[in-house]
Amino acid sequence: ADVKLGLAAALTGPAAKYGVAIKNGFSLAADEVNAAGGVNGNKLLLVIEDEQGKKEEAINVFKKLIFKDKALLVFGPTLSNSAFAADPIANAAKVVAFGTSNTADGITAMGPFTFRNSVMEADVLPVTTRAAVKHFGIKKVAIIYGNDDAFTKSGYDVFKGTLADQKIPVTTTEAYAKGDVDFKAQLTKIKASNPDAIVCSCLTEEAANIILQTRALGMKQPFIGGNGLNSPKLFDIAKGAGDDTIMGSPWSSENLTPANKAFIAAYKAKFGSDPDQFAAQAYDALHVVAAALKKIKLSGALDKDRIALQQALPAVTIDGATGKFAFRKAPPVTGKEVGYDAQQEAIVNIAKGGKFILLK
Amino acid sequence: MLQLKNISKNFGGLQVLQDVNFNVPQGGIFGLIGPNGAGKTTVFNLITGLLRASGGAIEFDGADIGKVAPHKITERGIARTFQNIRVFKEMTLLENVVVGMHDHMHYGFGSLLFNLGGFRRIEAQARERALELLSWVRLDHKAGMLADSLSYGEQRKLEFARALATKPKLLLLDEPVAGMNPAEKTELMTEILNIKQRGFSIFMIEHDMRFVMGLCDRIAVLNFGRIIAEGSPDQIKNNQEVIEAYLGKEDAE
């Protein structure tokens, strides 16, 4: 029988650029698995729903996937913001919620059924920061971040801690809100504080614009950011102005492992465009689940199977597009069972000529 | 019962009333006349608390009401009609009148919430009384219609009934017969006399001289914000200054 896997992704709305990549990554992987005869003879069937990048929709979609479509597990949602809203439902229903792009702190603290293969900001940013500091000889930085989004805010918190740990003084901290387009006031202030680099906990749209406006103000500082910046979109908008931006991610197109090469080629063949981190993580996530499914025997009783899957998952390791992957139990929270984070090394990239390449 | 003492009012630089003094006696019908823009409506607005006087005092039944809020003034027993009709257009005639009884409907919140006897009795009485008031102005047959569907003149009558519903001691009428034809005016004159008989005091502004002279016991004349004459209808009719400023030579109607 088919194994139904739910996917809640932001296919429309401002986060669609991530969501569509995610969807592509999943369908690519599912096709591969099915072409190879499925898992234990069962075909994988993706049930894809659009959660629009909104909390409320994420909740609705999760419920639909879990209760109506009776999916064995649910991937997504795209944004951490939505994950905070939707994952508790999966936990309550004892269904695995598997995030492939949620990087905020505390996602997996929501319960034992929360999994993610996206690497937490808390793991990525310290590495990124250290590399950037070394590369540019940075003494002090300014921060700009979106203060009304779970992901950008949580990224900011991590940056703040990291910078304190690494003893890099912060000249000024500036915030913006979703949908803002004019950052000149904040940037002028940053300019006056004269930092060596600008740390940006942002989603791509804002980041690109921030970078452009920084340059228009005659500032030359490089940017440091997290996976929010990791989209070709950044360069569509910012063009060359984005150069020298340093970004940490578990995936890079230049990471020439066989698995990654195969992934990139297959993706290009299927969709005619270059993949990105989010496609890669989605692609890997499906393979992780496929590996877990191989290990269990589906009984047909949904409740049991769901739990079986949850129990099988933590032990899975694969060598995927993002490299070697394993799960790691999330940091404990008193009085609560927790889920599983990704155990993966971040790769630090630098933007050159309109794309991210490995920082050597 | 109502005393205006040295009332003055200005809007920005425009002096609209200056040292206006007069008394409206209890029980009678008092008239205020004067050319357009003399400040008559402004006097009403001051009395009913919609405007604050720039100087002077207004006393009603011996108490100063110069700073009392409009709804409190109504509570004290002054009601009015408006020159530019202000009925509640989207409400039925009956409801319009019942709104006027607002202050006199005493039931507790509990009674309201659980539709207790007190609530029902008071509401029923109010409706009954409203119908009666509407019948005074011959609108009872339209009681259930929306006020919006009334013609101009009918709306005036509705305002009249609504004002009476507040059980005023003093009724202020701002041009009550504007827009009515002579027959209707005559009818309303009888009505007003009836009301006076029932113990209401009336203070009216009106440009229709036959009406004013026929009804009022006393008349004050306002011109450019000053009282230029006060007296009985006959005195006013023959006052040279009033004739020049207001009445005109030949009395046409």
Place this chain on the structure above:
Amino acid sequence: MLEQQLINALSLGSVYALFALGFTLVFGVLGVINLSHGAIFMLGSYAALLLVEHLALPLWLAMLAAMLVSGLIGLLVDYLVLKPLRARNAPHLAPMIATIGVATILTSLAQGLFGAENKRFPVGTIPEDSYNWGHLHVTAVQIGIVVISFVLMLVLLAVMRRTQLGRALRAIAESPKAAYLLGINVEGLFYLTSFAAAALGGAAGVLVGLSFNAITPFMGQPMLHKGIAVIILGGMGDIRGAMIAGLFLGFAEVLTVAYISSDFRDAVGFGLLFLILLVKPSGMFGKVLERKA
């Protein structure tokens, strides 16, 4: 830094003002808070973008064409939605709610047609580097925005204050019935207003698209919020008020960031609005009729 911030404020304020001009015009004349103004603004931006990208039109021509396109969309919205509501004597909130529906439709259509992604004008559409005086940096778009906003505002102001057309528009604003009795072609002027307002919105869209490189189907929404604050601050329907209030908001936001904290930037607009209305219940420049009865 202050000088630079003042320049930032002036250009930001001009954007707000320009957006608010059309918005307040519609309110002033039609008495409708047209919540689709943001969507029309967005479409103006896309129109110019498409013309520049695909037809390689020069910018000034693309801008005029975009104004025409958005003007026509405004006209269409008026014809299909606002006019029937006028004819049916709809209660005053109905048109506003209907324009919410229109905004939803236009936004999601744009999303379907152009995608949800950020777009920008091709590099080189306008000179991108800034003019520098010492440490001051001003871009060509910034200058363009300020100049165009002021010119459009002055023209509109002159029309409203000095011409018979302007008087007629104000007459309609107060009472269409009275206007009809004066022989004013009320419906015609409603259309004209909707067209002109939308065209102004479109112009604002093009300028914002040019200066912020963030053309998205959703770009109208935040602008709409600011626009609402601006037209209220300025006194509903008051052209000059909208202009001044737009600038004022720009300065308030920028100076808040500069001297208080960027955390409060978004609260400033509505926070000020809240405070100012408490002191002046009809906005900074709104006139009140005092006459009560």
Place this chain on the structure above:
Amino acid sequence: MIELFTNLGFIDWWDGFWSTYNTVIFGLGVNAMLALSIYVTLSCGLLSLANAAFMGIGAYAASLISMQTGLPFPVALAIGGALPALVALIIGIPTLRLSGVYLAMATLGFGEVVRVIVLNMDITGGPLGLNGIPLKTEWWHIVLLLAATLYILARIRRSKIGRAFEAIKEDEVAARLMGVNVAGYKLLAFVIGAAIAGVAGGLNAHYTFTIGPGNYAFENAVEILTMAVFGGTSTLIGPTIGGMVLTLLPEALRDFNSYRAVVNGLILVLVILYLPKGIWDPRRIRAWVNAFSRRKAQAGGNN
């Protein structure tokens, strides 16, 4: 035996259906309450857009109580209603002097201020909002509170308070001179609306697991208004229906996928165009009924 099977099938189906759609179903009641909360102020001629903020205050208050104290749910809900009412009382006094759109915008401004405060506070979780709010709302809570709201509002409507509201809506000056304490009644309407919105917020928070500052912003304020106007604001039935229909609509349109919002918007526009006074317009319905019975009578006469 067969019966038992079908019953089991039904129960199974029902379980799935209920678990999938209970948020939507709960949303029916909560949104009806929200639409009613704005109806109260509208019925008094106040266009107040603060209800989203009041809902938020109620939601945060109730959730924090549930999450951080051991107080029972009814207490949390009661405080969720009382706190916004108190806030309404305080801000109402200066704000309610405003009229029309100016009031709308001042209240919107108030909402924005509340949002930014919540965004910058620690106890509220800042932009992350509160997550993992215990699931305490049950269907009958909503039914009960919606019914209570409807009952109380219906009683008020038929009383001198309701008439005073209506008179104020039509003509403040005239109402004042009919002895109506206009400022007082406006404040009353504002406070009642805030309390209803607050309770609705508390209920909502306890079945959505999560709340955040973005849930009570501009769009939400406008959406609440939309529900009321869409349903029709001349009776209590209108907002109730409006809240429910607009909750169901997006769900019903799920099959339109990416054009769902287009269809949603289109329906909104069309309904307003053809029913400018909302879906539930008693006068129109009466007219239809009359026309229908007349036609029937005619048909009867012909026979």
Place this chain on the structure above:
Amino acid sequence: MTAEMNTNATPILQVHDLAVSYGHIEAVKGIDLALNEGEITALVGANGAGKSTTLLAISGLLKPARGQVLLNQQGQQQDLIRLSPHKIVQSGIVQVAEGRATLTTLSVAENLALGAYTRKDKAQIAQDLDWVYSLFPVLQRRKDGLAGNLSGGEQQMLAIGRALMAKPRVLLLDEPSMGLAPLLVQEIFRIVQEINRTGLTILLVEQNVRQALRIAQHGYVLENGKIVLADSGVNLLHNPKVLEAYLGG
């Protein structure tokens, strides 16, 4: 109807079988009126008889259920029913509506300027403005103030003045004397006669029945939406029915 209608005068405006309803209520039930060129025609009737409704229908602000409003344009009869209101004004029919329709947020001068909206003859407009100011000096004194701040009577003057600025061929006056002081009432009737003498056709709706019939060549009496009497002004003035019903005996 024994009226000896003035057969020399041609009707400039003819209302034929006009019926107007508000929802289910028929307020005007198929009436005929004829306004002779250069004459004053009075239309009288009780409150709610349908006078204002008739005028609004002629001006195109209410869409009648049936009937015609025919305007005589150089010998051609044009039916105005289908025209939109501003076209009707452009063809020379101007109304001073009940309740004045003052544009309260515009200044007095702007109100007057808008009266001349359909006109292009600038020089003549300026002259007419002076004339209106001379008729109503208070308007000149308050010309820059907001019209909404004028007293009731002042607004009435403004409304009439504004209509005169339109230089109409036919002037429809709905209770012009309402709310005016006695002196001014005289003045208004004098002005009505004066402008009538310049060739203007006037349809006068008045509650001041006596005065109205005194200056009107023709009069109609409207009752419950129907014309019940039509005669010359003088005759109506002495008609016992009219005396009883409208003049209070």
